[in-house]
Amino acid sequence: MKLLDILKAKENFSPTEQVIIDYVMEHYQEVASLSARDLAEKTYTSSAAVVRLSQKIGLKGYAEFKIKFTSEAMRVSSPAGFYENSITNKDSILSILDKVARIEIEAIQETKNEINVGQIIKTIHLIDQAEHIDFYAMDNNLRIAKIACYCFLHAGKLSTVNSAVNAQYVQALASPRSHVAFIISRTGENNKLIEIAEILKTRKVKIILVTAVKPSSLTKLCDETLWVSSEREFNELGTMVFLSAAKYMFDVLFSVLFAKHYESTLSRNEFFEKIFRV
Structure with a gap:
């Protein structure tokens, strides 16, 4: 309710x-x-x-x-009236077009409203100081990890993400303290990611958590927590909303890095585009 x-x-x-x-x-x-x-x-x-x-x-x-x-x-002009965002068997294609757009726009706006600029500055500092960025995520969240990893490479930060769970454990066990880890978990209670975070703590690796829940078991283990919107029912596309909001957060981080290292990032990507231009 x-x-x-x-x-x-x-x-x-x-x-x-x-x-x-x-x-x-x-x-x-x-x-x-x-x-x-x-x-x-x-x-x-x-x-x-x-x-x-x-x-x-x-x-x-x-x-x-x-x-x-x-x-x-935020979804209404006044709390007395709702926009109904739940997907039902009575929806037409047109109403679904409107609802999905509204749900994802709201998720990004909610995430933006909760962003602490000071925390973004700390996170960017950790990324800048790191020799390598490692991503840890399971299931659907691997999609965001791969997109973020690719963007960070374009920003000049060596980054890695492994799809296989056992490879993520090995990655954590081999990580030196010069690395920074991003963990992506909607609930903050994924047992495998909690174990990975515990390994990273013993390795003295700084950990940044992207999550929709605070506090959680993972927030207690991580150095920084970036909250994104997601707390919705399944028929309000809860899982997909988290992916949209998490992508927005990583887009913000990439854009800050791009602006901070503008000339080198632009030069690198212009060279990249020349190589792969069709």
């Missing part, structure tokens, strides 16, 4: 909780910039009440509430 549906139902909430709900529903555009303390002050309640409300509806805390609420509120 969607968060806005739960809030609009007005069931089983205390008077204090209802005051908080009424405020965020009416001032939904402000929520992304409000801390728990800010919201408490505006509703004449308390930070503890804000956190309790978040937990009462099944979330870990206000930070998760803010992400989910903002994500859903």
Whole structure:
């Protein structure tokens, strides 16, 4: 059930909780910039009440509430009316065209809104300092790893991704501390990737996680975590949304590297295009 549906139902909430709900529903555009303390002050309640409300509806805390609420509120001109993004057996090809475009655009916008510029700067610094970039991913996420690896090569960073799981283990076991590792995991709970991260930690390799869930088992093992949008049901293309948002994140990183090393990157790719021009 969607968060806005739960809030609009007005069931089983205390008077204090209802005051908080009424405020965020009416001032939904402000929520992304409000801390728990800010919201408490505006509703004449308390930070503890804000956190309790978040937990009462099944979330870990206000930070998760803010992400989910903002994500859903962005889909509508006001929370009173939804764009229905779920794919159903009643959809026509035209409605599917609209829904898929809207879902992917929203995922990228949600990801953009959550990006911490300081964290991007730290990540770019790690990439710049690394002798080699290694990618670790399973199943569908290998598609993103391969695209990112190819882009980083064009940016002048030696990069590797192995499709076979056993090769990824060997890659981790052989990685020196001069390497940087990217782990791509939607849930942050993939057991094989957790084992790989533990190996990398013993090798003193810096790890950057791209994920849709925070916190998770992998976030505890990684040096930097880049959050991307994905928390949707299967009929809202949850898995595909993660791929779109993760690709956007890697496109941002590549573009920052391109801008930072503009002349050398441009020269390298102009030479590449001359060789492979048809």
